[in-house]
Amino acid sequence: MSVTVALAGNPNCGKTTMFNDLTGNSQFVGNWPGVTVEKKEGRLRGHKDVTIMDLPGIYSLSPYSLEEVVSRNYLMNNRPDVILNLVDASNIERNLYLTTQLTEIGIPVVIALNMMDIVRKNGDVIDVKKLSHELGCQIIETSAIKNEGSMQAAEAAVKMAQSGKKTVPHHTFSECVEKALAQIKELAGNCIPQENSRWYCVKLFERDEKLCSQIKIPSDKAAQIERVITACETELDDDSESIITNERYEYIAKIVKSCVQKKRRTLSVSDKIDRIVTNRILALPIFVVVMFIVYYISITTIGDIATNFMNDTLFGGWISPAAESFFTGIGTADWLTGLIVNGIIGGVGSVLGFVPQMLILFVMLCALEDCGYMARIAFIMDRIFRRVGLSGESFIPMLIGSGCGVPGVMASRTIEQDRDRKMTIMTTTFIPCGAKMPIVALIAGAVFGGAWWVAPSAYFIGVAAIIVSGIILKKTKMFAGEPAPFVMELPAYHIPTVKNVLRGTWERGWSFIKKAGTVILLASIFVWFTSSFGFVDGTFGMVEDINTSVLAAIGSAVAVIFVPLGFGNWQSAVATVLGLVAKEEVVGTFGTLYAVAGDALGMVEEGDFGGLGNIAQHFTYLSAYSFLLFNLLCAPCFAAIGAIKREMNNAKWTWFAIGYQCVFAYAIALMVYQFGLLFSGAGFSAGTVAALLLFIVLIWLLVRKGYNENNIRLRASNVVRS
Amino acid sequence: MKTLKEIKCGETARVVKLEGTGAVKRRIMDMGITRGTDIFVRKVAPLGDPIEITVRGYELSLRKGDAESILVN
Numbered sequence: 001m002s003v004t005v006a007l008a009g010n011p012n013c014g015k016t017t018m019f020n021d022l023t024g025n026s027q028f029v030g031n032w033p034g035v036t037v038e039k040k041e042g043r044l045r046g047h048k049d050v051t052i053m054d055l056p057g058i059y060s061l062s063p064y065s066l067e068e069v070v071s072r073n074y075l076m077n078n079r080p081d082v083i084l085n086l087v088d089a090s091n092i093e094r095n096l097y098l099t100t101q102l103t104e105i106g107i108p109v110v111i112a113l114n115m116m117d118i119v120r121k122n123g124d125v126i127d128v129k130k131l132s133h134e135l136g137c138q139i140i141e142t143s144a145i146k147n148e149g150s151m152q153a154a155e156a157a158v159k160m161a162q163s164g165k166k167t168v169p170h171h172t173f174s175e176c177v178e179k180a181l182a183q184i185k186e187l188a189g190n191c192i193p194q195e196n197s198r199w200y201c202v203k204l205f206e207r208d209e210k211l212c213s214q215i216k217i218p219s220d221k222a223a224q225i226e227r228v229i230t231a232c233e234t235e236l237d238d239d240s241e242s243i244i245t246n247e248r249y250e251y252i253a254k255i256v257k258s259c260v261q262k263k264r265r266t267l268s269v270s271d272k273i274d275r276i277v278t279n280r281i282l283a284l285p286i287f288v289v290v291m292f293i294v295y296y297i298s299i300t301t302i303g304d305i306a307t308n309f310m311n312d313t314l315f316g317g318w319i320s321p322a323a324e325s326f327f328t329g330i331g332t333a334d335w336l337t338g339l340i341v342n343g344i345i346g347g348v349g350s351v352l353g354f355v356p357q358m359l360i361l362f363v364m365l366c367a368l369e370d371c372g373y374m375a376r377i378a379f380i381m382d383r384i385f386r387r388v389g390l391s392g393e394s395f396i397p398m399l400i401g402s403g404c405g406v407p408g409v410m411a412s413r414t415i416e417q418d419r420d421r422k423m424t425i426m427t428t429t430f431i432p433c434g435a436k437m438p439i440v441a442l443i444a445g446a447v448f449g450g451a452w453w454v455a456p457s458a459y460f461i462g463v464a465a466i467i468v469s470g471i472i473l474k475k476t477k478m479f480a481g482e483p484a485p486f487v488m489e490l491p492a493y494h495i496p497t498v499k500n501v502l503r504g505t506w507e508r509g510w511s512f513i514k515k516a517g518t519v520i521l522l523a524s525i526f527v528w529f530t531s532s533f534g535f536v537d538g539t540f541g542m543v544e545d546i547n548t549s550v551l552a553a554i555g556s557a558v559a560v561i562f563v564p565l566g567f568g569n570w571q572s573a574v575a576t577v578l579g580l581v582a583k584e585e586v587v588g589t590f591g592t593l594y595a596v597a598g599d600a601l602g603m604v605e606e607g608d609f610g611g612l613g614n615i616a617q618h619f620t621y622l623s624a625y626s627f628l629l630f631n632l633l634c635a636p637c638f639a640a641i642g643a644i645k646r647e648m649n650n651a652k653w654t655w656f657a658i659g660y661q662c663v664f665a666y667a668i669a670l671m672v673y674q675f676g677l678l679f680s681g682a683g684f685s686a687g688t689v690a691a692l693l694l695f696i697v698l699i700w701l702l703v704r705k706g707y708n709e710n711n712i713r714l715r716a717s718n719v720v721r722s
Numbered sequence: 723m724k725t726l727k728e729i730k731c732g733e734t735a736r737v738v739k740l741e742g743t744g745a746v747k748r749r750i751m752d753m754g755i756t757r758g759t760d761i762f763v764r765k766v767a768p769l770g771d772p773i774e775i776t777v778r779g780y781e782l783s784l785r786k787g788d789a790e791s792i793l794v795n
Contacts, residue, residue: 060752064745093778094754242740245751249759262779274781283768379783383769386785487749487788490774490781 002049003161005154006075008102009086010095011057012491014114018086018144019054020503022154029507031649032070035418044154052154053080059094061101063210066418072210075105081161082108084153085137086144089126090118090492092260096252099135103169106196108160109137112153117143123263131259136170145497169198171251177243180232181205187225191217205229206241270372270492278376287380290373291399298361299403299434306356307404315349335542338532339525347524352513354639358407359509361400365411366504370496374414375488382486388470389479390427391420391486397428398466402459405429405636409643410512416488419479423470425647426657429636430465432458435583438604439631442587445609446616447624454625458632461668465633468702469664475706516642523638527581530554546592551577564687565630565666566623566673576630582637590615622680626673633665667694726761726775726789734762735794742791754778755792 007022009015020027023042032039037056044050055074056067063069075083085102087095103109111132119126132139140156142149172178181201185192192200192215203211204225217225229240236243277286297303320341327337368374374393382392393415401408408428415421432440436458444454473479533542534549543549555574562568562576575589584601591600594614603611619627635641635658645654674691678684729735737759740747754777755761762776772785 060748062745062748062752064748091778091780094780097752097754239743241748242751242756245748246756249754249756278765278767278774280766280768375783379767379772379774380769382783382785383767383771486772486783486785487753488783489753490783492781 001162002051003082003158004051004053004078004080005044005157005161006053006055006080006083006107007086008055008071008075008083008098009057009114010059010088010091010098012489013057013086013088013091013095014144015054015057015086016504017497017500018112018114018142018150018153019052020499021144021147021150022052029511032074035066035070035649037067037070044158045151047158050154050158052084058098060098063208069210075102075107080107082110082157084157085109085111086114087111088115089113089141090115090122090124092126093249093252093256096135096256097248099137100169100171100248100252103135103137103167104196104199104202106166106199108165109167110153110157110160111135111137111139112142112144112149113139114142114144116141117146117148122268125261127259127261131255134170134255134259137167171248173244173247174236176232176235177205177247180228183228184225187221187228188215188217189221191215191221202244205232206244268492270494273493274376274490277373278379283380287377290368291396294361294364294368294396295399295403298357298364298407299400303357303360303403304434306360307353310356311349311353315345315353319349320345335532338542339528342532343525343528344521346528347521348517354404354406355509355513357404358410358512359505361407361411362505362508363501365396365414366501367496369414370494370500370504372491372493375490378488379490386486388467389420389474390423390466390470391415391417394420394424397424398431401428401431401433403434405431405433405640406512406516406643408433409640409647410508412647413508422648422653423473423479425644426473426660427466427469429640429644429661430469430633431462432632433583433636433640435637436632438584438587438601439579439628441604441607442590442600442612442615443619443624443628445604445607446612447619447621450609454628458628461629462632465664465668468698469660472701473660475701475704480706512643512646516639516646519642519645520638523641524581527551527578531578546574562630564674564690565626565669566620566677567627567630569618571618572627576634579631580635580638580641582639583631586631594618622673622676625676626669629672630665630669633668634662636661667698671695671698723793723795726763726784726792726794727773727786729761729763729794731763731765734760736760737792738795739793740791741793746788747791750784750788750792753782755782761792761794 007015007019019040019042022044024045026045027040027042030039031037040054042052042054044052053074055071058065058068058071061068061072063072074080083102083105085099087099099109099111113126113128128139128141138156138160140149140153142153144150173181184201184204185197188200188204200211200215207229233240233243238246276282323345324337324341327340365374368377377395378392380392381395385392385394394412396414397408397411400411405428408431409425412421412424412428415424440455440458444451448454530551531546531549533540534552536543536548546552551574552570555570555577559568559570559573562573571590571593574593575586578589579586587604588599588601590596596603596611596614598611600612600615603609641654641658644657645651648654648657670687671691671694674687678688723738724735726735737755737757739757740750740755759777764774764776764781766773767783772783773789774781774783776782
């Protein structure tokens with residue numbers, strides 16, 4: 001008989017470690033349908049017919065967070081055979097809160113009392129037998145990190161499922177609530193499933209919106225139920241949801257008191273570390289040092305070497321030339337060689353080129369997450385970032401994004417709140433990445449004569465774009481809603497395990513290759529095709545000169561869009577499009593299109609702007625700066641778009657992100673160019689009017705009252721004053 | 723009566739009542755901040771917000787804005 005075990009538990013209770021322990025390499029990682037919540041399942045080691053389903057880490061089964069709703073729906077609709085509830089024994093009170101909810105669902109529950117090694121080390125004693133009796137479920141002591149007991153716990157769960165026994169919750173609510181629950185059960189009658197009527201009654205009592213919309217209760221009965229709830233609320237002077245939560249915790253506190261003996265706590269190692277690390281004075285310097293190390297290793301040194309090796313040496317120096325000579329040697333048609341070497345190998349190379357750097361970064365991020373410092377970063381940075389509607393955790397993606405947007409976007413994975421994560425994904429690539437630097441250098445060196453302010457202004461505008469976007473987006477309907485509470489656990493520090501870090505790194509790297517790979521590959525082939533084919537003398541074929549390519553034709557057609565921005569020529573349009581392949585391509589493309597003698601990109605990198613006059617003469621100060629702005633802010637390269645697609649896990653959101661970036665870039669570049677023209681004395685024109693209108697819209701978007709902001713929350717301070 | 727926001731670092735207070743409704747209130751309660759619970763205010767973040775508290779034996783961080791909706795004595 002095949003058995004499905006759902007692994008449920010709080011975040012930071014060692015669930016990932018246990019899941020890896022139980023399933024080894026037989027894991028399948030995906031997403032829950034339609035949401036960005038990760039879904040993992042695997043086969044229990046040595047048991048082909050046992051599936052372990054890893055639910056997201058949750059604190060409760062409330063209807064308010066995405067993770068909780070996903071878990072609830074899975075438990076209610078898919079009905080796994082048994083729940084293996086992981087409980088952190090060193091933090092038992094809060095962990096058992098979820099247990100009291102899980103036991104009500106009507107699915108057998110087995111508890112794995114994890115982190116027993118820490119409990120023993122602290123000198124605490126837990127009367128497991130008594131606890132098991134009180135909760136009405138079997139308890140297995142485990143220490144997943146030391147590989148103790150995980151297998152026994154899973155096997156006990158399987159046995160439980162096969163025995164067909166039920167878990168009956170032993171806890172009861174107060175008399176008044178129990179009376180109400182009994183009345184609700186009677187009123188609801190056959191409208192709710194009988195095998196887990198307890199769960200439904202409690203949820204009806206809590207007025208759980210998500211659940212109420214799933215079941216149909218005749219309106220007269222519903223009204224009667226409402227009266228029952230209101231009567232109970234009046235009697236206990238609280239709202240029904242709070243009554244239930246309160247009583248659950250009261251019940252837990254009672255049994256914990258009788259089953260757990262805590263030794264008087266001295267300052268633990270974790271406490272001592274935390275004293276220093278988030279100390280009021282030292283926290284920021286330590287934070288800067290940690291971030292510097294992460295950046296230095298993953299972007300500046302090892303990461304950069306790895307990326308350059310992959311792109312220039314492995315693909316550029318070895319594979320491509322070797323493949324080219326091979327295909328030429330066996331007499332393959334030119335176009336096919338071109339497709340394979342420049343289109344496919346080039347495309348695959350641009351996907352794989354980022355992988356080593358990303359893996360190095362992920363090793364460090366996973367280590368930071370695993371040891372508990374990631375939560376402290378959010379704690380330290382929260383104040384700055386929430387001003388613009390982001391969370392403290394958005395700092396890391398933005399910092400990494402200044403090196404490369406691809407790992408930057410991928411780093412947003414660690415952000416807990418769905419809304420914050422989406423907003424971070426959308427805005428991270430506004431920060432100028434390493435590949436945009438040659439564009440900045442070209443404009444600064446060749447057009448502005450090496451003006452010092454151009455490069456810093458690029459960063460300044462990137463940051464400003466994030467702030468402005470944060471404020472604008474926060475006020476839109478899709479990002480509105482009740483303010484997400486920043487109530488975050490700060491888990492105890494512990495040494496990250498090599499196994500967890502490596503596995504986490506591999507999973508993220510692989511999902512990038514799989515999910516982002518297709519986008520990048522297809523886009524690269526498309527661009528290769530349009531830039532190397534065209535009409536010459538009326539016949540369609542491969543062209544030597546990019547001037548006659550399809551891309552040039554497309555460029556001339558779309559160039560008109562850029563006229564209001566000051567660079568409405570086809571060369572700029574083509575360079576911008578090719579910038580999507582990789583941003584530094586913009587410079588190389590200009591070199592080709594404006595017939596620069598030599599390698600334009602190499603000249604820019606060496607700071608030799610003498611030979612780039614050909615490019616400079618096509619720009620004025622204003623149009624050059626406008627061009628720079630547009631290319632900094634518009635859609636990032638295909639690799640980063642692929643990363644956005646991977647993290648959004650939703651086509652609509654991906655397109656929205658890309659669309660927003662392009663529109664935003666266009667609006668800013670247009671305003672800068674048109675206002676620049678006006679102030680330099682070019683007079684009033686239609687463009688000025690458009691810029692003025694855009695400016696007004698922008699200001700309106702910034703200062704308007706946000707969607708749903710009028711719902712004033714009752715502040716306790718008002719109550720105190722009155 | 724005071725709110726949790728007014729409690730100084732190193733002091734302990736007992737929860738009397740929670741204001742607010744819906745998701746925010748539920749989330750705060752789900753994390754174990756319920757009536758009668760003792761809360762120890764451990765520290766304030768370097769930039770002055772949020773705060774770190776100990777509740778039910780573990781560490782939790784909370785924005786001052788949300789701490790304002792927790793009445794204590």
